Amino acid sequence: NAGVTQTPKFRILKIGQSMTLQCAQDMNHNYMYWYRQDPGMGLKLIYYSVGAGITDKGEVPNGYNVSRSTTEDFPLRLELAAPSQTSVYFCASRIREGTEAFFGQGTRLTVV
Amino acid sequence: GDSVTQMEGPVTLSEEAFLTINCTYTATGYPSLFWYVQYPGEGLQLLLKATKADDKGSNKGFEATYRKETTSFHLEKGSVQVSDSAVYFCALSTGGGNKLTFGTGTQLKVEL
Numbered sequence: 001n002a003g004v005t006q007t008p009k010f011r012i013l014k015i016g017q018s019m020t021l022q023c024a025q026d027m028n029h030n031y032m033y034w035y036r037q038d039p040g041m042g043l044k045l046i047y048y049s050v051g052a053g054i055t056d057k058g059e060v061p062n063g064y065n066v067s068r069s070t071t072e073d074f075p076l077r078l079e080l081a082a083p084s085q086t087s088v089y090f091c092a093s094r095i096r097e098g099t100e101a102f103f104g105q106g107t108r109l110t111v112v
Numbered sequence: 113g114d115s116v117t118q119m120e121g122p123v124t125l126s127e128e129a130f131l132t133i134n135c136t137y138t139a140t141g142y143p144s145l146f147w148y149v150q151y152p153g154e155g156l157q158l159l160l161k162a163t164k165a166d167d168k169g170s171n172k173g174f175e176a177t178y179r180k181e182t183t184s185f186h187l188e189k190g191s192v193q194v195s196d197s198a199v200y201f202c203a204l205s206t207g208g209g210n211k212l213t214f215g216t217g218t219q220l221k222v223e224l
Contacts (some may be wrong), residue, residue, distance in 0.1 A: 004155075031210065033211075033212070041216070041217075042201070042214055042215065042216035042217045043156075043201070043214045043217075045211060048210060048211065050210055056210070058211070090155055090156070092156075092212075094212075097205065097206070097207055097210060098143075098144050098163075098205050098206065098207040099144070099205070100144075100146055100158045100161055100205075101158075101212050102158075103148075103155035103156040103157070104155055105154060105155045106154070106155050
């Protein structure tokens with residue numbers, strides 16, 4: 001049971017490039033989340049999904065897009081990367097509202 | 113809206129000292145409460161949880177009691193170790209709410 005798996009672990013992007021951060025969970029969880037964590041700061045919610053085909057914006061969605069075509073996968077797309085998107089990105093999932101979330105190991109992204 | 117307030121860090125303690133990290137919350141309804149721990153370079157891991165008033169969550173020598181009257185969920189440990197050095201996040205989730213709400217995190221440093 002792998003839990004929540006994020007790929008890649010590290011990535012350096014040039015300004016204006018695009019990339020997709022992958023997130024997969026094998027726990028059949030309905031709810032999935034993307035957070036970013038800036039150095040020395042807490043977590044900010046980017047997007048979340050309550051089930052396949054349903055996504056919604058969090059606190060800081062600008063510059064990002066998501067899709068949820070399957071229960072297992074919740075990729076985060078960065079279009080036109082900017083230095084302000086340098087951060088550590090965490091994916092999380094949980095079975096339903098009110099329960100604890102399980103986190104991936106994170107993707108450390110640097111935009112130069 | 114829901115919110116979580118944690119004490120500012122860093123908190124620096126000597127090994128075997130007593131630890132308290134304060135957490136208070138504002139929420140509609142009766143939330144579930146969580147403490148997560150983040151070790152350097154890793155994702156967040158659930159440390160303990162409590163789902164109703166007066167519940168005590170405990171794990172690895174840490175404990176926290178859900179106090180509805182003071183809307184608090186303070187984290188305590190009787191004797192910290194160097195290996196407890198990490199960032200600790202308090203969080204809440206309300207039934208009927210799609211999101212987890214996190215505090216800003218408190219860094220703990222334990223020295224010999």
